[in-house]
Amino acid sequence: MTAQLGNRLLRTLLATAALLGAAGMAEAKTVVHVMHQGDPGWVKAYGDVAKRFEEANPDIDVEMIYAPHDAYNEKFSAAVMAKQLPDVMELDAPFLANYVWSGYLQPIKPLVDQDLLDDMTSSNISQGTYPIDKDLYAIGLTDSSVVLYGNKKYLEAIGARIPKSVDDAWTREEFEGYLEKLSKLEGVKWPIDTFRGYGIKTEWITYAYGPLLESAGCDLIDRKTWTASGTLDSEACVKALTMMQTWVKNGWVVPTSSGTNQFYAEGQPAALAMGGHWFYAEAAAAMKDDIVVMPLPKIGERGVSPNGTWIWGISATSENPEAAGKYLSFLLKDKEYREYAKTQSAYPGLKSFAAESPLYAEGGPLAVAFEQASKTAVARPPHPAYPTITSAFMQAVDKIFNGGDAQEALTAAAKKIDQDIEDNAGYPPFDEQH
Amino acid sequence: MTLQQTSAPAIPRSGRRHDRQRFWQEVAMIAPAVLLLATFLITPFLLSFWTAMTNQPLVPRPTPVRFVGLLNFQRVFTDPLFWTSLWNVTRFTVWVLPVQCGLAFLTALLLHQKLPMRNLLRGMFFLPAITSMVVVCVIWGTLFQYPSGPLNQIVGFLSAGAIQPIDWLGDPNWAMFSIVLLSAWQAYGFQMIIYLAGLQGIPEELYDAARIDGASALRRFWHVTMPGLRPTHVFVLVITTIQAFKLYTQVAILTQGGPKESTETVVHYMVRAGFEEQKLGYASAVSVILFVIVLLIALLQRKLLRRFDV
Numbered sequence: 001m002t003a004q005l006g007n008r009l010l011r012t013l014l015a016t017a018a019l020l021g022a023a024g025m026a027e028a029k030t031v032v033h034v035m036h037q038g039d040p041g042w043v044k045a046y047g048d049v050a051k052r053f054e055e056a057n058p059d060i061d062v063e064m065i066y067a068p069h070d071a072y073n074e075k076f077s078a079a080v081m082a083k084q085l086p087d088v089m090e091l092d093a094p095f096l097a098n099y100v101w102s103g104y105l106q107p108i109k110p111l112v113d114q115d116l117l118d119d120m121t122s123s124n125i126s127q128g129t130y131p132i133d134k135d136l137y138a139i140g141l142t143d144s145s146v147v148l149y150g151n152k153k154y155l156e157a158i159g160a161r162i163p164k165s166v167d168d169a170w171t172r173e174e175f176e177g178y179l180e181k182l183s184k185l186e187g188v189k190w191p192i193d194t195f196r197g198y199g200i201k202t203e204w205i206t207y208a209y210g211p212l213l214e215s216a217g218c219d220l221i222d223r224k225t226w227t228a229s230g231t232l233d234s235e236a237c238v239k240a241l242t243m244m245q246t247w248v249k250n251g252w253v254v255p256t257s258s259g260t261n262q263f264y265a266e267g268q269p270a271a272l273a274m275g276g277h278w279f280y281a282e283a284a285a286a287m288k289d290d291i292v293v294m295p296l297p298k299i300g301e302r303g304v305s306p307n308g309t310w311i312w313g314i315s316a317t318s319e320n321p322e323a324a325g326k327y328l329s330f331l332l333k334d335k336e337y338r339e340y341a342k343t344q345s346a347y348p349g350l351k352s353f354a355a356e357s358p359l360y361a362e363g364g365p366l367a368v369a370f371e372q373a374s375k376t377a378v379a380r381p382p383h384p385a386y387p388t389i390t391s392a393f394m395q396a397v398d399k400i401f402n403g404g405d406a407q408e409a410l411t412a413a414a415k416k417i418d419q420d421i422e423d424n425a426g427y428p429p430f431d432e433q434h
Numbered sequence: 435m436t437l438q439q440t441s442a443p444a445i446p447r448s449g450r451r452h453d454r455q456r457f458w459q460e461v462a463m464i465a466p467a468v469l470l471l472a473t474f475l476i477t478p479f480l481l482s483f484w485t486a487m488t489n490q491p492l493v494p495r496p497t498p499v500r501f502v503g504l505l506n507f508q509r510v511f512t513d514p515l516f517w518t519s520l521w522n523v524t525r526f527t528v529w530v531l532p533v534q535c536g537l538a539f540l541t542a543l544l545l546h547q548k549l550p551m552r553n554l555l556r557g558m559f560f561l562p563a564i565t566s567m568v569v570v571c572v573i574w575g576t577l578f579q580y581p582s583g584p585l586n587q588i589v590g591f592l593s594a595g596a597i598q599p600i601d602w603l604g605d606p607n608w609a610m611f612s613i614v615l616l617s618a619w620q621a622y623g624f625q626m627i628i629y630l631a632g633l634q635g636i637p638e639e640l641y642d643a644a645r646i647d648g649a650s651a652l653r654r655f656w657h658v659t660m661p662g663l664r665p666t667h668v669f670v671l672v673i674t675t676i677q678a679f680k681l682y683t684q685v686a687i688l689t690q691g692g693p694k695e696s697t698e699t700v701v702h703y704m705v706r707a708g709f710e711e712q713k714l715g716y717a718s719a720v721s722v723i724l725f726v727i728v729l730l731i732a733l734l735q736r737k738l739l740r741r742f743d744v
Contacts, residue, residue, distance in 0.1 A: 074709040080493040102495055201690035256693065257580040257604035391710045395515075395695075402606050402694030412514070419509075420711065423489050425497045 030323045033086035035065040035079065037072050037310065045340040046331075053330045060323050070202055073387060080104065085315040087324040091138060092203060093127040093308030094380035094390070100130040100137050101384035101427060106316045107135045111325025116332055116350070123373050124349035127308045131382045132429060140311030141332050141341060143349035145277050145369040145377065146208050147305075149263060150292040154271040157185055162292055166368060166375045169295040169303045172243075179252050182271045189269035190262060191252045194244075195276075197260040200398040206380060206390040208274065209244070209397060211306045214378050215299040216240035220389055221381050221417060226430055228389070228417035233410040240299060241397070241406045248401050264291075277369050281345040284365070295368050296376070305372040308379055309347070384427045388420040479725075486719040492712035506719035516720070519691075519698040520727075525610060526617075526699070527678040534618040535670055538625030545626070546633045556630070563623025571687040574616040578602035578688075603689055606696040613684050613697055621677070625670050632666030633659070668739050672732050679728050700724050 036046055043066060050062040065086055067075035073095060079085050080102075091099060099105050108128075109117060120128075120139065128138035148170075155162060158181040163169050170178070182191035198204040210220055218236035221228045231237070247253050254262045254270050263273040264286035273279065274296070284291050296305050312331070314324045331337060338353060347369065348354035354361075360370040381389060392413035399409040421427060489502050510516050545556050562570065577585045581599035589597050602612040636659065644654045682701040685691060691698035691706070700720065708717030 077493050077709065077712060102493065199690060200692040255580060255601060255604050257578065257601055259579070388711045391706065395691075398692040399694050402692070402696075404694055420713070423713070424491075424495065428497070 029061050030320050031061045031063055032323050032327050033063045034088040035086035036090040037067055037069045045337055049331050049334045049337050053327055085317050087318040089313055090310050091313055092310055094386050097382045098384040098386050104316055105137045105313045108314050109136050111321055113329040119350045119352050121349055123307050128311055138311040138313035140349050141353055142309055142346045143307055144309040144347050145305055145372050147369045148294040148296055149273040149275055151268055151271050152290045152292050163294050166295045166371045170297040172299050175297040183252055188271045190254045192272040193254040193263050193270040194274045195260055196256040205394045205397050207306050211304040212299050213237050213240050215304040217300045228414035232414040237410055238406045241400050245400050277345055277347040293365055293368050303376040304378050305376045307377040385421050389417050392416040482718040482721055485715055486722050488715045490715040492714045506716045510719050518695050519700045519703040523679050523681055523699045526681055527675055529614045530618055530678050531674055534622045535625055535674055538622040539629055542626045542629030560623040562620050567683045570620045571684055575688055604693055606694040609689055609697045617684055628670055632663045636662035672735055676728055
């Protein structure tokens with residue numbers, strides 16, 4: 001018995017050694033490590049691109065490393081600590097300033113194809129640019145936006161005005177008036193879904209709710225002096241968040257624990273949805289012609305919409321930056337990857353991709369989303385303190401939505417942000433920027 | 435079978451050389467364990483005291499690491515969220531202790547009886563404990579769904595619709611209670627096994643003697659079983675309290691500390707500071723404070739339980 005076990009163990013060991021040996025030989029090839037996140041469909045799409053790339057470039061192996069979306073930044077830190085940064089990495093645009101400041105990324109202009117650089121939309125360029133040296137550190141096929149989706153039946157029932165372009169977006173009075181009317185309408189359980197179902201610790205909160213603050217006339221942080229106190233806890237921000245708190249209190253907003261499909265689920269219990277461009281694909285599939293796409297409402301004087309998405313950079317420690325750049329160029333030009341992106345109603349970040357995307361073209365259903373990019377889009381603060389900014393803001397929003405005092409929560413968040421900046425000596429040279 | 439030895443066995447006298455040889459043998463035997471403990475437990479532990487007094491970031495940054503003295507501790511103690519999280523774990527502990535240990539004790543008593551298929555039953559009751567907490571959380575997350583999750587449907591059915599659906603994880607008044615429910619259910623198996631072992635350690639002769647003396651089942655439980663379980667009770671209470679204070683997984687998966695900070699726990703607060711905000715020094719300060727608190731509670735519990743001679 002024991003002898004048998006021993007034999008088996010020995011055989012296993014030998015097999016492992018043989019495999020390791022084979023792997024050792026394969027090491028002679030250049031290996032590009034690619035770290036990314038994404039839903040299962042995207043993960044498969046990236047994997048397929050990698051296979052095609054390996055076929056086209058037999059001397060290069062691609063190794064995909066998947067990290068889940070909500071813990072991506074933590075995983076990234078772990079990779080930094082283990083000195084195992086991948087060659088190519090997907091990163092969320094607002095974290096770019098932090099990564100470049102910390103020295104993780106290298107400029108990608110010399111590494112990717114020139115025609116791709118020329119193909120980038122201005123919003124795509126700005127999300128990949130580090131504000132200090134104005135150099136490009138990341139590139140992506142896509143960008144993003146948030147719009148207001150409406151259920152045509154319900155909107156017609158209350159006689160709502162349907163805005164045709166960004167310029168005639170709903171004002172706050174109109175918006176809140178409609179919410180109230182919808183709340184009394186037969187069949188509507190919740191007037192609006194703001195996708196609280198994504199969780200309370202998700203970038204969605206800062207990404208989607210931040211623009212409402214900016215529309216109201218304040219911001220997450222003062223973008224000249226880089227201090228949050230006096231801005232995030234100002235009267236305008238307190239009022240804006242108190243407004244949202246009132247919607248929640250009135251029972252107008254789909255609660256966190258009711259998932260993210262109430263807009264198009266059986267019976268269509270939510271009348272409006274403040275959702276990302278990616279939501280269009282699933283919602284339109286279920287609702288057909290009953291879906292209306294509208295610009296985000298104006299809370300104050302001007303309308304503001306978010307932008308920025310997951311883009312690709314090359315690490316400063318990469319041993320094969322050329323191969324990494326080659327892979328990146330291959331990915332962004334890959335036809336099947338673009339085809340998949342289209343099925344997900346991906347928001348074009350490259351001009352050539354915009355031309356292939358009828359959804360976003362003049363007269364297309366998401367044309368309003370594309371119009372927002374040039375008229376109302378404001379990027380999240382490009383500052384290395386962003387991880388703390390977003391974490392503190394999420395915490396404050398959760399507190400406020402559940403009945404906490406807005407002034408108190410925002411003051412605490414502002415203090416936390418300023419403390420982090422102070423702890424890092426002002427993140428030089430950001431402290432001299434103004 | 436003799437229960438008591440009447441005389442101590444003769445201790446063999448041995449020379450100094452023999453003693454020394456034995457000493458080195460013992461050292462050689464405990465050395466691996468001590469080495470591992472020192473490398474992976476004691477050194478990091480001491481290091482965290484040092485880190486707590488610096489502004490060490492999680493990952494290297496262009497700004498220098500400085501010694502900041504007790505600044506981190508001062509900030510932790512002046513952060514209302516820290517006190518909230520401490521209050522929350524206290525609440526959690528006070529609720530989960532009776533539920534979890536009670537459940538464990540009762541099932542252990544049940545499974546100690548001579549039931550048919552006893553071993554199979556024991557295995558079944560132990561199943562939740564060997565299921566990964568992450569899996570349990572995902573399943574319970576579905577049960578807890580609002581407004582029409584299975585749990586709400588059961589409550590609605592049993593109350594004939596009188597009780598409105600409860601937002602188990604989304605209502606600040608309910609969230610911690612919901613976490614208590616699923617935590618107790620997942621973890622009681624461990625305490626159950628300890629109680630079972632404790633019950634099996636009580637000699638059958640004592641029960642026989644009690645029976646001969648004419649003691650009823652209740653009196654046998656109260657005067658034989660309970661005293662026989664004294665050390666088990668102490669162990670279970672201490673270990674459950676320490677586990678409860680380290681509440682993290684359930685919160686990280688289901689509520690992320692919300693809603694309205696009602697499920698923020700000390701460990702979750704620490705992880706948030708250390709990994710999300712990348713303030714390793716600050717997070718170390720929290721861990722040191724948590725260590726002191728848990729140590730004090732364990733000592734206090736032992737002392738109190740000794741005094742009451744339980």
